[in-house]
Amino acid sequence: RHADLKRFSAHVDVTTDPVRQTGCCLYSRFHSLAPIVALTPQRLLSDSFLRTGLGAKGEGCALSALEDSRSSLEEPGSHGCCPWRVHSPERVALPPASLVLTPHLSSPPPPDSRAPCPAGFLVLLLLSLGLAAQNLRASASTASAPPGCAPWCPRNSVCVSATACRCHPGFSSWSGEIITSPADSCADINECGPPLAVSCGKFADCQNVDGSHYCTCSPGYGLVSGATTFRNESENTCQDVDECQQKPRICKGRSVCINTLGSYTCTCPPGLELNPKDPNLCTDVDECSSGRHPCHSSTICVNTVGSYRCHCHPGWTPLPGLRDNQNTTVCEEVSFPIWTPPPGIQSQHLSHFFERIRDLRRRFQSASAQDTFKGLIHAVDHLLETPGDLETLPRSEQHCVAANLLFGLEDVLRGLSQALSNGSLTFNSPAGTELTLEVLEQGDRSISLSQNRAKMLLNWETVQGSADSGPSVVGLVSTPGMGKLLAEAPLVLDPERQEVVWETHKDLLQEVTHVLLSDVITAFLSNRDTQNLSSPVTFIFNHSVTPRPRKKVLCVFWEHSGNGSGHWATTGCTMVGTRDTSTTCRCTHLSSFAVLMVHYNLQEEDPVLDVITHVGLSLSLLCLLLAALTFLLCRAIQNTSTSLHLQLSLCLFLAHLLFLTAIDRTEIQMLCAVIAGALHYLYLASFTWMLLEGLHLFLTARKLTVVNYSSVSRFMKKLMFPVGYGVPAVIVAVSAASRPRLYGTSTRCWLNTDKGFIWAFLGPVCTIFSINLAFFLMTFWIVKNKLSSLNSDVSTLKNTRMLTFKATAQLFILGCTWCLGILQVGPAARVMAYLFTIINSLQGVFIFLVHCLLSQQVQQQYRKWFKGVTKTKAESEKYTLSSRAVSDASKHSVEN
Incomplete structure (x- = not known):
């Protein structure tokens, strides 16, 4: 082997x-x-x-x-x-x-x-x-080998007897499973190859190993269970693996993954191509350097990720109907816009002005656009500073000239700004005209233009507009001399505002007049569609004149009319707030004209009523303070009735103090609403304590015995604080939740009369007055019966007489006052106004007089306090004289 x-x-x-x-x-x-x-x-x-x-x-x-x-x-x-x-x-x-x-x-x-x-x-x-x-x-x-086994068994076999061996499972020999010859060997059986090929099933491959085999899913497939191997086709659950769902992404960057059976494909969006070094990554195609762009010769190709754009050369602008920074942009050199004089107006001085404009147009070159801006501003300043024969024109023609200047200046500045490169331009003329201009690329930030007398805040969407692309222009020009030509220009209030003004001021509203508080400013944008802006523009005006409290400040704009003139209008512009020499406005359109502020006069209130109010309330505050100290410190009168008087005095004191100091603080709308809500609560609390006083008088008159009086006192102590302060709080909370914007008016920090909101106060007042009147009638009837059944010399009779007097005075002071306020209509309105002002401002004096000065116990306490103060003062003076005598005697003895 x-x-x-x-x-x-x-x-x-x-x-x-x-x-x-x-x-x-x-x-x-x-x-x-x-x-x-x-x-x-x-x-x-x-x-x-x-x-x-x-x-x-x-x-x-x-x-x-x-x-x-x-x-x-x-x-x-x-x-x-x-x-x-x-x-x-x-x-x-x-x-x-x-x-x-x-x-x-x-x-x-x-x-x-x-x-x-x-x-x-x-x-x-x-x-x-x-x-x-x-x-x-x-x-x-x-x-x-153990004893009795063949010692020559080859590898991958086991001994069967002394003359035979058997191959392990997965192995075979030339002679079969049993080996009897030492020359045989056990070789691995390839289960994955023919003729004994094992079937692993669809989307799977067989892998042979020594003595065995296993199955694996083909590349791009996987078992449902997540395992990596299996034995045969019966265990095959191979299915396609969606490589596009893997984390991290298998297709990098901006490439798009497309899953296929057993594999995937990375594709690129237009303008990108697959990286040769990394087939899963898309890289940008530089259309400009490759020469694959169709930009016109009047533009510059600018490559972007996945695309490109054609940008006009500096000093060039797209042809009408085309947009900059597009693939099809075609540009022309920026030209000076045509500015025509107003028709039908004969003025030599105005003709000289337009001659200067035509001269600027002839000599204009885009490379020297900044010099043209300065020349244009100087020409406008010269016309406004030395109007010449313009001052002799009728007011209507002066208004036409002003409208033409506003419109033409805006149009020319917008057109010339296209010749500027990105950045800011600021110019202040000797006459005080200010020009602030900024050319911006695309972005999403807020934009702010600031001048000495005005500031404009807006966002990028407002500047650019939905149909614009590339650099955008935003500018602000302030012309102090424009106000002369716009003197006595008509003011047109939108119907809704006019109705509110009339409803608020009614008889106080005279003929509406207006005075310019600020310079006339003109805002212009590269976005010509400024009729309905996507988001409002905020203007902050600085003015040298401080609006008086009884004057209404309006934010207006110049609206062009068909005859070449125009008028001031308020539609779409609201005043956010005014304070001293600064006013903030917010407008939803620019209309390509000036934005400024005016105010209208209101008839002054009767100065006599104003003096009565201030003097009477000041005296009432002093008396209420003395009454509260008396109720708090005088031990001889400490009872339930005194506690009621004390709470009533405190509520009226705070209400009158807030009315006297803050009723006219209308500059900040939120603060004015809070003041109105506080006055609403304090006056309702005062009336509620009046109701509790009437209830206490009625119960006291019914039960004049000591035992009964004690039970009345216990009942009132449990009832008075939850009712006295809780009921007004509930009424104010419900009113504020339902109509929060109706707290505060344009001239007073009080409840608005719009939509009947004033009845959130008058309703509870009328109810309390009716209940108090019922208590008074029943108390009077009870006292009358007591007077007829008691001896006039009995002390109870005297107390009952005093009780009747207090009940009558209480009803008159606390109830009838506001009835006079409700009756201020018709021919008797002026008389009722005087009565209401006098009685209402002297409520504190009446309370101090009735409950303190006319009370024998309080008088005795006052005498005791006065004697104590006098005695203390006398002792202090006596001590001072004694000290001086001793000092003089000591000094004399020393000299001797």
């Missing part, structure tokens, strides 16, 4: 003389003998083998060589074929019959004995190899 040959060849050193031993003992021939080295010595010496394998001539040589090798193992010598020295070396341990052959070069053979028998060497070599292999197998079998 080949294995035996290899083991034996490790111990055999064969070296031949290339001159004298030509072709006789080559080492390569030694290796070619591997297929027959398994022959045993008996077969080598058999007659049939010698005759058929070596021929007649080699038979004698083989026998002679064999006999000589056996008789002279230890003696060096030469034999017929080749000179050999046969010995057993000490450096290698071999089985007993092993022979090692080395050429005997020290004593070369004589020339006449070179090769008398041609096959002698082959016979000797085969004999030696067979003996060595046989001895090796015998040695191994003898060492491992």
Whole structure:
């Protein structure tokens, strides 16, 4: 066997003389003998083998060589074929019959004995190899075979008896399963090859191993269970593996994976191609450098990932109807837009202005666009600073000139900006005109343009527009002198705003007039479609005039009309907030015209009422504070009624204080709404405590005995705080949740009258007034019966009289006041307004008068406090005089 040959060849050193031993003992021939080295010595010496394998001539040589090798193992010598020295070396341990052959070069053979028998060497070599292999197998079998077994069983077999062996499963021999000849061997059975091919099924391959086999799914397929091998077709569950779902992605970058049966394919989108070094990766195709682009000669090819675009040269713009940065873009050089004067207006000064514009147009070059911008601004400033005969034109014609300037300036600035490269441009003229312009590439950030008197905030979508591509332009120009031409321009409020204004101010609204608070500014974009912007634009105006509290500030824009003129309009523009010298507006369109602010005048309120309110509320606050301190510190009157008076005084004090200091704080809408909500709660709480006072008076009148009065006190202590503060809180919470935007008006931080929201206050007030009126009538009836049944000298009668007086005063002070407020309609509105203002502002004075100054117990307490203060002051003065006397006496004694 080949294995035996290899083991034996490790111990055999064969070296031949290339001159004298030509072709006789080559080492390569030694290796070619591997297929027959398994022959045993008996077969080598058999007659049939010698005759058929070596021929007649080699038979004698083989026998002679064999006999000589056996008789002279230890003696060096030469034999017929080749000179050999046969010995057993000490450096290698071999089985007993092993022979090692080395050429005997020290004593070369004589020339006449070179090769008398041609096959002698082959016979000797085969004999030696067979003996060595046989001895090796015998040695191994003898060492491992149990007694009674054949010692010559080959590898991959098991002993059956002393004369037979059986191959292991998966192996076979020449003679079958049972081996009876030592010359047989057990070889592996290839189950995967014919004729015993094993079927692994569809999409699977058979893999042979020593003594066995296994099946695997073909590449691109896998078992459902996730295993890697199986035995036969019955266990085959191979199905296609979707490589496109693997993580990480097998197709890299922007390549698209397409799954196929047993495989996959990576494809590239247009503009990309597969990388030759990595077939799973798509790389960009540079259409510009490869020359595969159809860009017009008026454009520059710009390569992008997966595509390309054609960009106009600096100072060039796309032809009308075409877009920049497209594959089909065709450009022309930027030209100065045509600006025509307003028709029908005769003005020499205006004619000079348009002559300067035509001169700028003739000399315009895209490379010097910035100089043209400056010349244009100077021309506009000269016209506005020295209007000349424009001042003599009628107002309507002046408005037409202003509209023409606004529209033409916007159109020319937009057109000339296309000749600018990306970046910013800022120019401030000596006359105060400011130009801020920015050319931007595509992006998604917010854009801000700032000037000394204005600021504009907008996002990229608003600047670019859905139909634009490439660089976009956003600009802002402020012209202080434009306001002269726009003086007394008409103002048109949108119907909804006009209705709100009329509903809010009613009789206070005079003829609407307006005054410019800020400079006229013009905003222009490369996006010409500014009628309905995707997102609003925010403007922040700085103005030197501070709006007065009773003035309404409006954010307006100049709306062009068909006759070449126009008017101020408010549609689409809202005021976010105003504070001192700054106002913020938000508009959903630009209309290619100016955005500015105006305000309209409201009729001033009666100054007498204003003085009465401030003086009366100030006096009322002082009296309420004194009353609250009295109710809190006077021990002689501490009872349930005093607790009710104290809570009422505190609520009215806070309500009047907030009304006096914050009712006009309408600058910040959110703050105004909070103030309105707080006033709503405090006044409702005051009326609720009034209701509790009326209930307490009624219960006290019914039960004048001490026992009954004590039970009334216990009942009121449990009831008053949850009702006094809880009921108003519930009403305000429901109102704020249902109509949060109706807290605060344009002139007052109070409830809005729109949609009847004012009844969130008037409804509870009318209900409380009705209940208090019922309590008063019942209390009056009870007191009348008590007066008729009691002696006038009894103290209870005196207390009841005082109780009746307090009930009457309480109803008048706390209930009738707001009835007068509701009656402020018709011809008597002015009278009712005076009565309401006087009585309402003096509520604190009435409470202090009725519950403090007219109470004998409180009067006694005041006298006690006054005496205590006077006594303390006298003692302090006496102590001061004594100290001075002692000091003077001490000083006099020292001098003596």
